[in-house]
Amino acid sequence: MNFLLEIGSEEIPHWMIPGALDQLSKLDLLGAVPLVDATPRRLVVKAGGVPERTPDQEQIVKGPPLSAGDKAAAGFAKKQGVELSAMTKVGDYYELRKTVPGRRAIDILADYLPAAIIGLQWPKTMYWTAKNGPRFIRPIRWIVALSDDQVIPFEIAGVRSGKVTRGHRQLGAAAIPVTIESYNEALRKNFVILSSHERRHKIETEASKLGAKIDADLLETLTFITEYPTAIRGEFDPKFLELPAEVLTTVMRHHQKYFSVESAPGVLAPSFVAVMNTSGDPEGLVKQGNEKVLRARFNDARFFWDVDQKRPLRDRHIMLLSLTFHAKLGNYDEKARRVAGIVQELASQFPEELEFPFEDAHHAFAAAAICKSDLTTEMVKEFTDLQGVIGGLYARAQGEPDAVAQAVYEHYKPTSADDSIPSTRVGQLLSLADKLDSLRECFRIGLIPSGSKDPLALRRAALGVVRILIEGRWELLLGKIAQDELLNFLMDRVRHYFIETRDFKYDEVNAVLASMMTPIRTLHDAELRLQALAEIRSTPDFEAVAASFKRIRNIVKQAQGFSHAFDASLLESGPESDLYEAYLAAQRNLQGKSYRVILEGIASLRPQIDAFFDKVLVNVPDPKIRSNRLSFLARFLIDLTTFADFSEIVTAGEQK
Amino acid sequence: MDTFQDTVFKLKRYWADRGAIIQEPYDMEVGAGTMCPETFLRVLGPKPYRVAYVQPSRRPADGRYGENPNRLYKHQQLQVILKPSPDDVIDLYLGSIEAIGIDLKKHDIKFEEDNWEAPTLGAWGIGWQVMLDGLEISQFTYFQQCGGFDLDLVPAELTYGLERISAFLQGVDSVYDMEWAPGVKYRDVRFLDELQSSVYNFEMADVDRLRRLFDEYEAENKRLLKLYDPKSEAKARFPVIPAYEQVLKCSHLFNLLDARGAISVTERVGMIKRVRDLAVSTAQTWADQQS
Numbered sequence: 031m032n033f034l035l036e037i038g039s040e041e042i043p044h045w046m047i048p049g050a051l052d053q054l055s056k057l058d059l060l061g062a063v064p065l066v067d068a069t070p071r072r073l074v075v076k077a078g079g080v081p082e083r084t085p086d087q088e089q090i091v092k093g094p095p096l097s098a099g100d101k102a103a104a105g106f107a108k109k110q111g112v113e114l115s116a117m118t119k120v121g122d123y124y125e126l127r128k129t130v131p132g133r134r135a136i137d138i139l140a141d142y143l144p145a146a147i148i149g150l151q152w153p154k155t156m157y158w159t160a161k162n163g164p165r166f167i168r169p170i171r172w173i174v175a176l177s178d179d180q181v182i183p184f185e186i187a188g189v190r191s192g193k194v195t196r197g198h199r200q201l202g203a204a205a206i207p208v209t210i211e212s213y214n215e216a217l218r219k220n221f222v223i224l225s226s227h228e229r230r231h232k233i234e235t236e237a238s239k240l241g242a243k244i245d246a247d248l249l250e251t252l253t254f255i256t257e258y259p260t261a262i263r264g265e266f267d268p269k270f271l272e273l274p275a276e277v278l279t280t281v282m283r284h285h286q287k288y289f290s291v292e293s294a295p296g297v298l299a300p301s302f303v304a305v306m307n308t309s310g311d312p313e314g315l316v317k318q319g320n321e322k323v324l325r326a327r328f329n330d331a332r333f334f335w336d337v338d339q340k341r342p343l344r345d346r347h348i349m350l351l352s353l354t355f356h357a358k359l360g361n362y363d364e365k366a367r368r369v370a371g372i373v374q375e376l377a378s379q380f381p382e383e384l385e386f387p388f389e390d391a392h393h394a395f396a397a398a399a400i401c402k403s404d405l406t407t408e409m410v411k412e413f414t415d416l417q418g419v420i421g422g423l424y425a426r427a428q429g430e431p432d433a434v435a436q437a438v439y440e441h442y443k444p445t446s447a448d449d450s451i452p453s454t455r456v457g458q459l460l461s462l463a464d465k466l467d468s469l470r471e472c473f474r475i476g477l478i479p480s481g482s483k484d485p486l487a488l489r490r491a492a493l494g495v496v497r498i499l500i501e502g503r504w505e506l507l508l509g510k511i512a513q514d515e516l517l518n519f520l521m522d523r524v525r526h527y528f529i530e531t532r533d534f535k536y537d538e539v540n541a542v543l544a545s546m547m548t549p550i551r552t553l554h555d556a557e558l559r560l561q562a563l564a565e566i567r568s569t570p571d572f573e574a575v576a577a578s579f580k581r582i583r584n585i586v587k588q589a590q591g592f593s594h595a596f597d598a599s600l601l602e603s604g605p606e607s608d609l610y611e612a613y614l615a616a617q618r619n620l621q622g623k624s625y626r627v628i629l630e631g632i633a634s635l636r637p638q639i640d641a642f643f644d645k646v647l648v649n650v651p652d653p654k655i656r657s658n659r660l661s662f663l664a665r666f667l668i669d670l671t672t673f674a675d676f677s678e679i680v681t682a683g684e685q686k
Numbered sequence: 687m688d689t690f691q692d693t694v695f696k697l698k699r700y701w702a703d704r705g706a707i708i709q710e711p712y713d714m715e716v717g718a719g720t721m722c723p724e725t726f727l728r729v730l731g732p733k734p735y736r737v738a739y740v741q742p743s744r745r746p747a748d749g750r751y752g753e754n755p756n757r758l759y760k761h762q763q764l765q766v767i768l769k770p771s772p773d774d775v776i777d778l779y780l781g782s783i784e785a786i787g788i789d790l791k792k793h794d795i796k797f798e799e800d801n802w803e804a805p806t807l808g809a810w811g812i813g814w815q816v817m818l819d820g821l822e823i824s825q826f827t828y829f830q831q832c833g834g835f836d837l838d839l840v841p842a843e844l845t846y847g848l849e850r851i852s853a854f855l856q857g858v859d860s861v862y863d864m865e866w867a868p869g870v871k872y873r874d875v876r877f878l879d880e881l882q883s884s885v886y887n888f889e890m891a892d893v894d895r896l897r898r899l900f901d902e903y904e905a906e907n908k909r910l911l912k913l914y915d916p917k918s919e920a921k922a923r924f925p926v927i928p929a930y931e932q933v934l935k936c937s938h939l940f941n942l943l944d945a946r947g948a949i950s951v952t953e954r955v956g957m958i959k960r961v962r963d964l965a966v967s968t969a970q971t972w973a974d975q976q977s
Contacts, residue, residue: 154812158771199790200790256796308793312792316794319794326859330754
């Protein structure tokens, strides 16, 4: 049979709909595959090939023991609703074999669906009938539940399931009888496009035609905020283009959910594209209305800009004093001062030969002093997403050096995994210092993220630090800027970054991070070693050598108490001294070479290593020879695995 | 074209026809219609109630000396409480929008998630902002908690921003250019109030005196509530509503001090809690008195 469920609700928040659909796609429809879709007002599940009923099942019910006698068996039979003659004797017991008839799917679903629907998980639910009433994301107002042409009868929160749906709020009918076959078309005639795919496509096509710059997140929002989307274009006074593009775009995209329009790449046109939840705007009323709203918003922004200029960023320290960074960590003025201190600290940690340019350090220090000041501006109070950006724009307008303004502008970057790190050295240094300050201070007072709890977004801050160090190729050692728990926390982010963002294999990452070079080299160096390792990984020689290193490590680990004194004259000629010669040659030749060359050199030792293990016994009876041999292997292992611990590599033979 | 007052008349008529009592504004300073006893106290308990009223709402920090075309120190809200919320509450709401002359078939209406929370009242609800052609014209909330209580009946609260709606209907860019009554602009009625209140709130309010007043009103509320005896036969005559009025005073004084920039952040959290504690204990007393 065919199945249709439509949960008619008041407008569901757009961002929660995909999650609900995901859960609905796992509904238990007796083996049939649920196909799901939704608009803001309806969650819909369809399925074909749902079995009419579940099969009959034979059940064995164990009765009393034979020793209890027929009387007990008769009592048992009565309880089961059968004659004594229906009982059989199996072994030492009475037994009843009975057929449990299968149930009709419609009955099973009528029992199952109410709890399954109310059981959907939402980020935040409400009650609406009365205290202790059922909870859902918004009130449920109607339910269509059909098994072929029959209603699957149930009730949720006083709403009985039926076969009547509802159209678009303004354009459709309020009550539309449907069948499974007529459902989609009936909705369409009533201005509801059920397919989110189709709505997305309609918005994208129409908006692009009107010149919109398509923004994927906004497109997704609009898809789930409309039942019948239609794009229109509006204009605004070009004089507003004097305002920063960042402000204009934020107002359009985030506050008004409009697409912006560009006249050339990166150049805003005085136009926008709005997406209505209706079929058209023949009289231009919607366009006019939206234009007016945007005008008011832009006027506000201009007002904020003008007011904010009356007090430059440099003069806002007093205001920062009354702005709390965190209840236990003081105000933003203190934060800005600490950030400036960390800028100095980082600049001074630079290796002497790579001395940090004084000019850059000076700019970063100046930027730190004003980087939080925009939090006190009207513009940022209104457009909180633009923190930093506004500071940068104001700094430039107030005559701060470009390098300072740009650093302030970008110092919250990267704000997500997709976001880039600050583009300038000064900006990177400021961003590092700002994030490090938050991390150090929070760790200092024990505000350490655990599980899903990370209210201050410290993981994001830590990932930002790691990415700036790696992608910015900073000559700073993680171990020098963080200790103990914080260092471990940052190392977790390093691992996460290499595996999740950069797609390195976890064992390669383990090999590189476990090596003794990691604490004394930069993260960028670890990245170079990883790249070399990943490139050579698949060659047969390397795999074999990695396996050998593992073997050597095990031998050395198991053999305890050997002296580390090594005497080359004790080596036997043949495979053992051949390997020694190859090792010495490698040591000489690979000095200062690229990691790739070094790795290839190590992989090329395979014949000598193989021959050694083929012919040479390590644990010989003679203690002197044995100790010397172990000592050689230990040295070999240490010297050739400084930049990656190859024994961490999972070789083909070990994979399951 | 409807004047500002025409629009107000129509909305009141619409809700009166649907069984709401038409109340007059509460005669004290409040930040929103929600804070009036007609909402704050009436949503508590099991008695159904329908009421609509215009409430001038004061938000000192939003004052702009009468210079900003859309922001006001004191704006007017039409507050509607439908307790319990009827099943067709959204249709009723949309009917009210049509009643003031907006043909919904020609406009774009969206319900966008916007949950409401008032920390100083121990109150929150689930709902939307209602967008008309991109303009937020109403806040629609299903109350869940008030005064720290889970509510027995879930009231729907509809709050209309009257200046915005009327400016939209009249097609003017600045609320000050709206016609309040024939030949009388909003500016003529309200500008001086906006200007002078901004001057007072931002420049001249005496911080020390405001603080003392806050303490006094807080003390008066506490003094009163201590005297309440839940076992008293005469508890119905106990002045819970006057006690609540002390809370409203505190709330407004807090907003004034905040706009004046006189409250440090640590202090801010503490003061919000002080107001909430008063609101919650008053709500508890009210609930007991009405039970």
